[in-house]
Amino acid sequence: MAGKAPPVIAVDLGGSKILSAVVDHRGKILASDLHRTHAEKGADFVIGNILKSVRAVADKSTIPEQNIAAIGLGAPGISNPQTGIVYSSPNLPDWQNVPLKDAIENGSGKKVFLINDANAAALGEMRYGAARGCRNFIYITLSTGIGGGIIIDGQLYTGSAGMAGEIGHIVVEPDGPKCNCGGAGCWELYASGTAMARRAREEIRKGKISALLDMAGKDVDNIDALLIQRAAEHGDPLAKRVIAETARYIGIGLGGLINIFNPELIVIGGGLANMGSMLLAPAYKEAARRSYREAYRATRFAVAELGAHSGVLGAAVYAIEQLRKKRS
Numbered sequence: 001m002a003g004k005a006p007p008v009i010a011v012d013l014g015g016s017k018i019l020s021a022v023v024d025h026r027g028k029i030l031a032s033d034l035h036r037t038h039a040e041k042g043a044d045f046v047i048g049n050i051l052k053s054v055r056a057v058a059d060k061s062t063i064p065e066q067n068i069a070a071i072g073l074g075a076p077g078i079s080n081p082q083t084g085i086v087y088s089s090p091n092l093p094d095w096q097n098v099p100l101k102d103a104i105e106n107g108s109g110k111k112v113f114l115i116n117d118a119n120a121a122a123l124g125e126m127r128y129g130a131a132r133g134c135r136n137f138i139y140i141t142l143s144t145g146i147g148g149g150i151i152i153d154g155q156l157y158t159g160s161a162g163m164a165g166e167i168g169h170i171v172v173e174p175d176g177p178k179c180n181c182g183g184a185g186c187w188e189l190y191a192s193g194t195a196m197a198r199r200a201r202e203e204i205r206k207g208k209i210s211a212l213l214d215m216a217g218k219d220v221d222n223i224d225a226l227l228i229q230r231a232a233e234h235g236d237p238l239a240k241r242v243i244a245e246t247a248r249y250i251g252i253g254l255g256g257l258i259n260i261f262n263p264e265l266i267v268i269g270g271g272l273a274n275m276g277s278m279l280l281a282p283a284y285k286e287a288a289r290r291s292y293r294e295a296y297r298a299t300r301f302a303v304a305e306l307g308a309h310s311g312v313l314g315a316a317v318y319a320i321e322q323l324r325k326k327r328s
């Protein structure tokens with residue numbers, strides 16, 4: 001049938017899990033497979049696991065192998081989609097200049113399209129999620145770190161070397177702590193789930209009283225964003241303060257993005273998005289203070305809709321788009 005793209009295999013490579021799926025041109029997941037990443041065993045081992053997962057999902061699917069057109073591969077960290085090299089990745093500690101695309105192409109015999117995981121999620125949300133019908137929007141994942149995807153005029157903006165969208169590394173405090181990107185005081189050090197947990201731990205270590213300590217079994221290292229949310233729901237003042245401070249920094253970053261891009265929509269994904277209005281309402285208020293009123297008023301906010309599938313669906317959208325471009 002004219003215009004109907006064949007199915008692809010999409011892979012979402014994460015620091016702990018590899019999710020692979022056979023996805024058709026309508027975004028339907030026909031088969032899926034979950035493998036452990038074992039990032040601690042190094043790049044070659046992880047590449048082997050990706051290939052195992054790709055093989056497993058192809059075997060599970062009823063689609064004949066020769067009808068699967070390509071592999072869309074979403075990977076965390078800094079990579080170049082053209083060369084297919086992953087330069088470095090916070091979730092894959094030993095990765096330096098890994099030729100991931102070539103390795104998977106050689107191992108699978110299929111064409112591979114590599115994309116940053118947050119960029120993939122942006123494409124997934126545009127096609128099937130909260131940004132359906134949007135032409136100009138920004139996807140933000142508030143998670144362990146902060147990732148992003150910028151969509152301009154319906155196209156993913158990848159920059160001159162494929163690295164655009166690293167919005168977690170906008171500097172918000174020039175004298176702030178060192179960041180693993182090589183800089184200091186980056187947005188993700190103040191506005192991510194990790195940042196929120198660190199803030200609470202520091203306060204409690206300084207002797208501040210909070211229900212969080214009991215909730216964490218008296219071990220401050222057990223404090224995470226979910227626990228802080230629960231404590232705040234029970235009215236714990238420290239938890240509420242930590243959320244307010246994190247929201248303030250989220251809003252500072254959002255305000256900057258609104259001024260630069262004047263987007264019609266900002267989609268918030270990642271674990272912190274699940275906190276809902278407790279965190280996001282004050283963040284949006286702060287963004288209003290930090291951006292041009294007209295640009296702020298033109299911006300809608302939404303929470304991501306695809307959850308754990310945003311990465312694979314986005315990687316599938318990317319692969320199908322790239323195949324189409326190559327054919328036309």
Ligand SMILES: [Zn+2]
Binds near residue numbers: 168179180184
């Ligand atoms: Zn940074």
